[in-house]
Amino acid sequence: MKIVTIFVMMMHITGSLCAQVLQDIKLNAPDMERGLTIMKAFGKRASATSFSSKDLSLQDLSDLLWASAGVNRPENGKRTAPTAVNAQDIDVYVLMKSGAYLYDAKTHSLKGVIAGDNRKMVSERQTNFANAPVMLVMVSDISRFRGDDTEQKLIWAAMDAGIVSQNIGIFCAGTGMVTRPRASMDTEGLKKLLVLSGTQYPLLNNLVGYPNE
Ligand SMILES: Cc1cc2nc3c(=O)[nH]c(=O)nc-3n(C[C@H](O)[C@H](O)[C@H](O)COP(=O)(O)O)c2cc1C
Known part of the structure; x- marks a missing residue:
């Protein structure tokens, strides 16, 4: 009887551990031919007030992340978004129904962080936005700046995060997706x-999805 109980408990523990494992996602190469002209994209840029719940296609997700902060000059590892002293301090975390991921720009892939739908932590009190399928959170690691002036580092961090956010805004405007930047x-x-x-x-953070038609 005792052995059966221990077996059932072990199965339960193993099951819970397995449920936590989140597979990485290999992203597609960016489609460099898509989108409106840059001036038309500026003409459409706006903060979305609602989102369709439909999940983004893999190509849209791939292009969105590359546009946000992907490597656009492989010869020196530099990115679509500039950063103060090229610290590359901004990490883009991606929250979706399946789980939370970290965008790895070097390999252009999503590294699984934790399984489960935690998007409510991003939409928080603005429950009308809770259905946005993709929520990008810009996190600065200020240890990537040299020196010990924390105030200066936080100012640079905020600027760097804002630039990534604007990349997302212009990408969405130019490709028929919608987004809202939020603090x-x-x-x-x-x-x-x-x-x-x-x-x-x-x-x-930037909530991203298709227009709510
Ligand atoms: C730094 C920053 C923080 C923002 N935070 C929020 C927010 O917490 N919630 C929200 O609904 N909108 C937020 N917004 C969106 C602004 O309300 C929106 O950009 C503004 O109303 C102008 O509208 P537009 O982007 O369509 O021009 C934020 C925008 C910026 C730039």
Whole structure:
């Protein structure tokens, strides 16, 4: 009887551990031919007030992340978004129904962080946005800046996060997707969920989806 109980408990523990495993996602190469002209994209840029719940296609997700902060000059590893002193301090975390991922620009892939739908931590009190299928959270790791002037580092971090956010905004405007940049989110909850260190600051998020037609 005891052996059966221990077996059942072990199966339960193993099952829970397996449920936590989140597969990485290999992203597609960016489609460099798509989108409106840059001036038409500026003409359409706006913060979305609602989202379709439909999941993004793999190509749309891939292009979105590359546009946000992907490597556009493989010869020196530089990115679509500039950063102060090229610290490349902004990490883009991606929250979707399946789980939370970290965008790895070097390999252009999503690294699974934790399984499960935690998008509410991003939409937080703005429950009308809770159905956005993709939520990008810009996290600065200020330890990537040299020196010990924390105030200066946080100013640079905020600027760097804003630039990534604007890349997302222009990409969405040019490709028929919609987005809303936001400072509101459950920052402390996200720090715990994403297992961030003391020098990593979630600064800004962009909700992304297709228009709610
Ligand atoms: C730094 C920043 C923080 C923002 N935070 C929020 C937010 O927490 N919630 C929200 O609904 N919109 C937020 N917004 C969106 C602004 O409200 C929106 O950009 C503004 O109303 C102008 O509208 P437009 O982007 O369509 O021009 C934020 C925008 C920026 C740039």
